[in-house]
Amino acid sequence: MNDFAAAVPLAGLLGIEIVAAEAEEVRGTLPWRADLCTSGGILHGGALMAFADTLGGVCAFLHLPEGASTATVESKTNFFRPVGAGTVTGVARPLHVGRSFIVVQTDLTGEGERRVAQVTQTQAVITRRAE
Numbered sequence: 001m002n003d004f005a006a007a008v009p010l011a012g013l014l015g016i017e018i019v020a021a022e023a024e025e026v027r028g029t030l031p032w033r034a035d036l037c038t039s040g041g042i043l044h045g046g047a048l049m050a051f052a053d054t055l056g057g058v059c060a061f062l063h064l065p066e067g068a069s070t071a072t073v074e075s076k077t078n079f080f081r082p083v084g085a086g087t088v089t090g091v092a093r094p095l096h097v098g099r100s101f102i103v104v105q106t107d108l109t110g111e112g113e114r115r116v117a118q119v120t121q122t123q124a125v126i127t128r129r130a131e
C-alpha cells in the first residue's frame with residue numbers, strides 16, 4: 001500500500017501512511033508531530049492539505065487510463081477544528097471521474113471521529129500526445 005506514499009517523497013517526510021487504496025476509497029493516516037505544527041502546538045493547515053492532496057492524488061491515480069498521469073489543478077479546503085495531538089485519518093472518494101478531470105473529496109477526522117477538514121480537489125488527467 002505504501003508504494004503510493006513512497007512515490008510522493010513529501011508523503012514520507014510528513015509520515016503519511018496509506019492504509020487502504022481502492023478505486024472508490026483511499027484511506028490514510030497522518031500522525032501529529034511537533035515539527036508539523038504552527039503556533040500553540042496545532043497541526044499546520046499546510047500539512048493537512050498536503051495529506052489530503054496525497055490521498056486525493058492516489059484516488060485519482062486509481063482511475064487513470066493506462067499511460068496517463070495526474071496533477072492537482074484546484075483544491076478547496078474547509079477547516080473545522082484544530083488538531084493538537086493524536087492521529088488524523090483521511091478518506092478520499094471520487095465525486096466525478098471524467099476523461100479530462102477527476103474530482104475527489106477527502107474528509108479528515110481527528111480523535112473521536114471529529115471532522116477536522118474537508119477538501120475537494122480537481123485532478124487533471126494528463127495523457128501523452130501521439131508523436
